[in-house]
Amino acid sequence: MGIVQRQGLRNTIISYLGLALGFVSTTLVLPRFLEPQQLGLTGTLASIATLFAQVAALGFASVGIRFFPYFRNRENGHHGFLPFLVGVPLLGFVVVLGLYLLSRPFLIGLYEQDAALLNTYYLWGAVFALFTLLYSLLDAYLKALYHTAFSSFLQDILLRLLILGGALLFAQGWLTFHGYVLWYVGVNGALVLLLTGYLVRIGELHWRPRRAVLAVRPVRELLGVGAFTLLSSLAGSIIMYIDTLMVGAQVNLAAAGIYGIAFNISTALAIPARSLNKIAFPLLADYWKEQNLTGMADFYRRTTRLNTLIGCFLALGIGLNLDFIYSLMRADYAQGTVVVLLLLGSRLFDGITGVNGLILVTSPRYRFDLIFNVSLALLTILLNVLLIPRLGIVGAAVAAVAAQISINLARTWFVWRSFGMQPFTWRIPLILLIAAAAGLAGWLVPTLPSALLTMLLRSATLAGVYAGLILLTGVAPEVAALLKGLRQRLGH
Structure with a gap:
């Protein structure tokens, strides 16, 4: 069995274990020990760190995976690729950090009710972002080396266990909440150290810069691809995290915590589709390579039917048993019941519209996927601005549903008009x-x-x-x- 097969098998096992552990910890355990405001704070810090790190990275994580084959040469340290991969985003981090510090009065001012609490941990958000940035870059480097299982284990299992352990220490009174927040940020730094140690162990920690790295591929090409990737990944992150940030700013951090738990409950519906997409992505790429549009159309219909079949069952199972799920948490979190139902509808529709996004991103017209993602991000922000002040956390859920349905309908129509295939049958x-x-x-x-x-x-x-x-x-x-x-x- 080759390295790709071994790593793929390990990743599959780790992924499913991590999904189960993540659902149990973030949905059932943490809400028992932490109040909504406390979960809202940690969720806000995580969202800030992710967006901060993505802007600073300049798309270099994806650039590293895409262009590393041109630099691969273990004997001479891959032409100094690792220092280049990490160095450019670190320069970006310094620039973004300056903007982050200058924007402190404005950003803190958005959180009127919780300004004092968020201000206490504002600088820790930057530290969190640095850990997130370094981890994403080292993870990309390992993916390029076909060593993915260890980083998956760290991210999907160990990190969740450590966060869960910190919550247990807090519940037992061994940590104050301030100590828990520092633990929450610090375990992400520990992962960076473990990943660095793993690189040392496999003999791939080549830190010596080399001038040759600038001659392998044009730097302008790397930056251009990075900029395109940055826009795409940033749009995806905005879609994922903007709800929590805007609920915290326009309502309060407690509401953000309640919304975050409702969001986590609804993510159970996305697990089957996410697993299916991992298989669908390379298959669709092969269909395009062979120009087998008939086979692709059949695959499109079958995956849509399967997503609908599984999605409906899971949505009903979660929706009918929400009372039981919320009975396992603090009573305050039950305020998110309507939010869960709305988000389940959004995720179900996303599954029913099939793999239109993957068809588009693997097609010759892949650049249009960026247009759809940016449009979805902007529409989500606009609807949140309009609806959250009027409806609170329900407004954020309505915004997510409206934006998701609108863009999915547009993307499905685009695939149908461009390639003559649509996923619906009787x-x-x-x-x-x-x-x-x-x-x-x-x-x-x-x-x-x-x-x-x-x-x-x-x-x-x-x-x-x-x-x-x-x-x-x-x-x-x-x-x-x-x-x-x-x-x-x-x-x-």
Whole structure:
């Protein structure tokens, strides 16, 4: 088994373990120990650090992965590629840090109700950003070297365990909240040290700068690709984090904490689609290389049907059992119930519209994907400005739903007009009808004295009705084929 296969298998295992651990810790454990304002603060610091680091990086993380094959030469330290990869973003960090410090009065002023609290940790946001920047650059370097499993383990498992450990220390009174925040920031620095130690261990920590690095590829080309990547990745991060930042600024940090937990609950719906996209990306690239648009159109329809099938079931399962989920947390977090339902609708629609984004980004017209992402970011900001002051955290959720649906409709139309393919067949509305019937059956289950028993009974009813109708109608051939295969194996 080659290094790519070994690393891929390890990454898959780590990814699923990390997703499960992340959902349990950020959705079920941390909200038991931390108040909404406290979670709102740490979430705001993480969002600031991510955006800060991305601007400072100048897109060099992606540049490193894309252009490293031209520099690869272990004997001479890869022509000094690592110092170049880290050095240019560090210069960017100094510039952004200056702007960050100069903007302190303005940015703190946006958080009227929590200005004093945020001001206490403002400089720690810059330290957090430095750790985030260095980690992303070293991670990109390791990806280029085909060593990805260790960094995935650090990010997906160890970091979550350390944050969870800090929360437990806080809950036991061993850490003050100030100590927990410093722990939260510091464990990200520890990951950078561990990643550096790993590079030493595999003999790839080549820190000596070399003039030859400037001659391998034109610096202007690297900066140009980096700028394009920066815009694309920054737009994606704005879409991901702007809700929390704007809720904290326009309402308060407690509301940001409540919104953040609601957002985390809804992310469970994105896990299957995210896993499917990892497989879809290289397959779509191959379809484009072979100009097999017929095969691509069939794949587009099948993945959309699968996303709809799984997405509807998960959305209903989460929505019907929100009372149970929130019963595991502090009572204040239940204010996010409507937000969860709205965000579930947004993520479900994103899944139903299929892999239109991946088709576009792997196509010859990939630059249009940047236009759609930037448009989505700007539309999200605009709607948040209009709706959060009127509706609070619900306004942020409505903005996310409206923006996501609008852009997905536009992207689906663009793929259809440009390449003559769209993902919808008669099976999609039938799956939605089946989901509505199953959801109604689960909703009609009476509330029992035990929240756990109610959840189990509702889930069993939902699963039974949903699976029964899916098999009865034959709307999902994949399910029937899977069951047939299982029967044959059991029969032998």
